[in-house]
Amino acid sequence: MNIGAPEIILIILAVLLLFGYKKLPDASRSFGRSLRIFKGEMKGMKDDDARAATPAPPAVLQAADADRRAQLEAEAAAAEARAAELRARAAQPGAADAR
CATH class of the missing domain: 1.20.5 (Single alpha-helices involved in coiled-coils or other helix-helix interfaces)
Structure with a gap:
């Protein structure tokens, strides 16, 4: 299943219709923060596991x-x-x- 240009354009239009062009920067900023927090927590969990494995x-x-x-x-x-x-x-x- 390949996603081509028409499908990407439809997805972008759907996102614009759902959020509006004024809310889109805030939504993407919130999504970026959430991903950054999630990655940090996952890295912290890996570090904790590594510390527990090497007493x-x-x-x-x-x-x-x-x-x-x-x-x-x-x-x-x-x-x-x-x-x-x-x-x-x-x-x-x-x-x-x-x-």
């Missing part, structure tokens, strides 16, 4: 976990120190009067 070596994961654990412990220590400082200020006599 990171355990040594890299352990090093990353150790770094993250050390960072969280440092943040917790800083938060505890700040809380102790605030408790000490609140316990001082006249602390409520200063506010």
Whole structure:
């Protein structure tokens, strides 16, 4: 089944009749955006599959976990120190009067 020039002209006329010449640029722009989003999502799914298929070596994961654990412990220590400082200020006599 070959589509020749007369069939293409009929399709173009049908599209123009359905959408009108003023709405055609907006419709084609929307169609292009939809295709771009669809392609991006498909590429993202392929990238996710590729990442899941090649797991990171355990040594890299352990090093990353150790770094993250050390960072969280440092943040917790800083938060505890700040809380102790605030408790000490609140316990001082006249602390409520200063506010």
